[in-house]
Amino acid sequence: MKNLQMPVIERIELMTSRVPLPKGPWGDQIHHVTDIEVSIVDVYGSNGLVGTGFSHTSGWCGTTISALIKEIIPDVIGQRLSPRGLWHRSYKHVHDVGGAGVTTHALSALDIAYWDLLGKTLNTPIIDILGRVRDKVPLYGSGINLHLSVEEVIEQVKEWKAKGYFAAKVKVGKPTLEEDVERLTKIQEAVPYFPLAVDANQGWNFPQALQAFKAFDHLNLLWIEEPLPSDDITGHIHLRERVNTPIALGENVYNVNQFAQYIEGNAADFIQADLGRVGGITGYLDIAAVARAHNLPMTPHFVMELSASLLTTVPNISYSEMTDGGTWSDLRIFKSAGREENGYYIPSELPGHGIILDREYLEKYKI
Numbered sequence: 001m002k003n004l005q006m007p008v009i010e011r012i013e014l015m016t017s018r019v020p021l022p023k024g025p026w027g028d029q030i031h032h033v034t035d036i037e038v039s040i041v042d043v044y045g046s047n048g049l050v051g052t053g054f055s056h057t058s059g060w061c062g063t064t065i066s067a068l069i070k071e072i073i074p075d076v077i078g079q080r081l082s083p084r085g086l087w088h089r090s091y092k093h094v095h096d097v098g099g100a101g102v103t104t105h106a107l108s109a110l111d112i113a114y115w116d117l118l119g120k121t122l123n124t125p126i127i128d129i130l131g132r133v134r135d136k137v138p139l140y141g142s143g144i145n146l147h148l149s150v151e152e153v154i155e156q157v158k159e160w161k162a163k164g165y166f167a168a169k170v171k172v173g174k175p176t177l178e179e180d181v182e183r184l185t186k187i188q189e190a191v192p193y194f195p196l197a198v199d200a201n202q203g204w205n206f207p208q209a210l211q212a213f214k215a216f217d218h219l220n221l222l223w224i225e226e227p228l229p230s231d232d233i234t235g236h237i238h239l240r241e242r243v244n245t246p247i248a249l250g251e252n253v254y255n256v257n258q259f260a261q262y263i264e265g266n267a268a269d270f271i272q273a274d275l276g277r278v279g280g281i282t283g284y285l286d287i288a289a290v291a292r293a294h295n296l297p298m299t300p301h302f303v304m305e306l307s308a309s310l311l312t313t314v315p316n317i318s319y320s321e322m323t324d325g326g327t328w329s330d331l332r333i334f335k336s337a338g339r340e341e342n343g344y345y346i347p348s349e350l351p352g353h354g355i356i357l358d359r360e361y362l363e364k365y366k367i
Contacts, residue, residue: 011044012043017333019037038362039069051115072110101254104255125352142168181216210242
């Protein structure tokens with residue numbers, strides 16, 4: 001039997017869209033988000049197939065990421081399809097302008113497209129190429145709800161539990177810690193025996209974070225997320241040494257070296273890498289391997305439809321995040337993907353990543 005010849009990359013097309021939030025702005029301690037900007041790439045292979053990838057930002061700098069993608073494209077045209085090989089080729093190419101951040105966002109869009117094209121070339125779902133370890137992934141409900149009343153948040157959490165989700169996450173960062181404690185206490189009283197995590201969105205300095213952890217200690221929270229600015233690795237290490245509640249982070253950490261420093265410093269308990277920010281599937285799998293070596297669970301941020309799909313191939317997981325009103329199907333970025341069922345996500349069985357974009361809607365909001 002002859003070996004299947006991998007296609008070469010003939011051309012790459014790029015589009016950037018600014019997608020509005022259908023239910024109004026999102027807010028937390030440090031953000032006010034009205035749109036999600038999405039950089040979309042279509043990689044055309046010499047076999048006539050097309051792989052699609054994407055990256056995202058919270059409403060700004062999408063065109064900056066797309067500009068870097070344009071710089072990378074000429075270097076990969078004519079290259080043989082090999083996601084890992086292309087990733088490392090491009091990372092070396094762009095590293096001098098930054099090893100993480102815009103560079104890894106740009107690589108994410110390309111890398112996801114490469115893997116999608118590989119799956120379509122082999123007529124196989126990516127998750128089977130990588131090797132499934134499970135058929136479905138548990139979800140937790142996540143709300144961008146700091147602006148909501150406690151009664152509204154309670155109804156949100158009750159709905160998540162009724163849908164079969166395995167835990168809930170809510171925002172903290174009210175003007176006083178007493179108000180945060182009161183809200184969390186009421187949530188736990190209204191929805192007992194349901195694991196509860198909180199997200200501080202990098203909103204505290206070190207003394208504030210230490211005080212908050214102490215104030216929340218009796219609540220036995222599942223985790224406290226992003227208590228400090230995400231690039232303060234030393235601060236997180238010192239904080240974790242002094243508190244009891246687990247720390248979750250990763251949505252604003254961008255490469256395997258940064259994650260390794262957090263993990264080896266015992267500063268993170270739940271690893272929340274974002275596929276659209278860490279260099280795509282290749283970058284994510286590298287981070288998952290480091291986490292697995294330290295017996296820590298992957299608990300990815302955002303883009304549930306792809307993140308949860310990929311978790312079927314990762315041995316060390318906890319849950320995938322279902323952002324209420326913020327899945328990419330809710331935002332109409334995706335036209336079709338896998339499906340939710342009784343608190344689990346079940347991936348698409350189509351070749352590649354199995355996700356179909358809503359091109360007409362995205363074209364409407366093209367930048």
